[in-house]
Amino acid sequence: MREKLFSVETPCYVIDEQRLIENLSILSETAKQAGCKILLAQKAFSMFSLYPLIGKYLDGTTASGLFEARLGHEEMGKETHIFSAAYLEKDFDAILKICDHISFNSFAQWEKYKARAMAAGASCGIRINPEHSTQEHAIYDPCAPGSRLGVTAEAFRPDLLAGIEGLHFHTLCEQNSDALIETLDAAEEKFGIYFSQMKWLNLGGGHHITRKDYDRSALIKRILKLKEKYQVEVYLEPGEAIAYYAGYLVASVLDVVHNGIDIALLDASAACHMPDVLEMPYRPPLTESAMPGEKPYNYRLAGATCLAGDIIGDYSFECPLEIGDQLVFEDMAIYTMVKNNTFNGICLPSIAVLHSDGTIETVKKFGYKDFRSRLS
Numbered sequence: 001m002r003e004k005l006f007s008v009e010t011p012c013y014v015i016d017e018q019r020l021i022e023n024l025s026i027l028s029e030t031a032k033q034a035g036c037k038i039l040l041a042q043k044a045f046s047m048f049s050l051y052p053l054i055g056k057y058l059d060g061t062t063a064s065g066l067f068e069a070r071l072g073h074e075e076m077g078k079e080t081h082i083f084s085a086a087y088l089e090k091d092f093d094a095i096l097k098i099c100d101h102i103s104f105n106s107f108a109q110w111e112k113y114k115a116r117a118m119a120a121g122a123s124c125g126i127r128i129n130p131e132h133s134t135q136e137h138a139i140y141d142p143c144a145p146g147s148r149l150g151v152t153a154e155a156f157r158p159d160l161l162a163g164i165e166g167l168h169f170h171t172l173c174e175q176n177s178d179a180l181i182e183t184l185d186a187a188e189e190k191f192g193i194y195f196s197q198m199k200w201l202n203l204g205g206g207h208h209i210t211r212k213d214y215d216r217s218a219l220i221k222r223i224l225k226l227k228e229k230y231q232v233e234v235y236l237e238p239g240e241a242i243a244y245y246a247g248y249l250v251a252s253v254l255d256v257v258h259n260g261i262d263i264a265l266l267d268a269s270a271a272c273h274m275p276d277v278l279e280m281p282y283r284p285p286l287t288e289s290a291m292p293g294e295k296p297y298n299y300r301l302a303g304a305t306c307l308a309g310d311i312i313g314d315y316s317f318e319c320p321l322e323i324g325d326q327l328v329f330e331d332m333a334i335y336t337m338v339k340n341n342t343f344n345g346i347c348l349p350s351i352a353v354l355h356s357d358g359t360i361e362t363v364k365k366f367g368y369k370d371f372r373s374r375l376s
């Protein structure tokens with residue numbers, strides 16, 4: 001079935017429907033066993049043509065602002081949650097029309113919007129900061145000193161809790177259940193006295209639940225304990241876990257140049273099409289390749305933009321790369337389409353689905369008008 005990937009016009013993101021369904025099945029089974037609800041965090045993956053499928057397994061969507069909320073509401077329906085670090089006045093009425101759960105990042109935001117949110121019947125929450133870091137990526141650590149995300153125990157205002165039905169925290173990134181359990185313990189220590197006043201607790205995203213080594217039974221046990229102790233509804237809102245290893249970016253070799261090393265220029269760009277490669281940074285997995293030096297033919301793979309640092313990484317291959325060869329980058333569903341850009345006037349990759357029956361369907365192609373429409 002994988003050979004089908006080579007039939008697409010490159011560059012192209014291809015979502016593997018079978019793998020997506022495998023992830024979704026794990027998530028819905030986990031939710032069932034834990035008695036919790038799981039939402040799609042659209043920030044990681046917003047391929048709305050698949051929302052009807054995703055909605056069969058999950059309880060709804062969560063959004064970082066009005067546009068994502070609207071996409072989730074219109075394309076999936078079901079529950080629509082939102083958290084924004086600061087809401088825009090001009091968006092708030094539209095948010096109230098479509099969101100059933102609204103989390104606020106400060107008591108000032110809550111006070112500002114409280115009357116309208118309660119009148120609209122939304123279930124409102126406060127994001128808390130458990131101040132318990134469990135990871136090294138400072139850029140993805142909302143518990144780092146000076147963080148703007150979530151109310152610290154020191155800034156917490158029990159006197160303003162009337163009307164608040166939920167507490168929300170999100171502190172993890174690509175982590176296992178041990179990190180959640182530690183964080184929940186820290187949150188409980190600091191804010192536990194308020195838990196039983198709540199209808200729901202949202203434990204955020206960053207749970208790599210669908211990864212092979214993820215300890216799902218520990219997660220389930222901890223959530224069951226939390227629910228029993230405080231009689232609350234529990235939400236998880238993973239993004240990555242939903243489409244983890246469920247997509248590829250298929251690219252072609254445009255040229256090979258030599259400058260001390262062999263460099264293959266591709267029609268896929270790190271800067272434009274896989275920005276997390278530079279931002280995180282990381283080396284994306286590439287089918288039929290190995291670490292530099294492990295196989296006889298070594299190349300630096302790079303984009304065709306003018307950015308000197310548009311480098312995907314160094315890889316080695318069994319055979320020399322030829323112009324026109326196709327390469328399949330893996331784990332390219334998440335944080336790619338939602339973050340890509342047309343820097344240098346580079347065209348966006350098409351978007352396709354490799355269906356479970358082996359057929360490939362191109363669902364979207366981009367062109368000059370997409371580049372032009374964002375400029376004036």
Ligand SMILES: *Cc1c(COP(=O)(O)O)cnc(C)c1O
Nearest residue numbers: 041044170205206237238239240
């Ligand atoms: C980013 C984010 C998520 C999803 O995180 P993943 O790492 O993709 O699972 C969930 N909730 C909030 C508030 C987020 O900011």
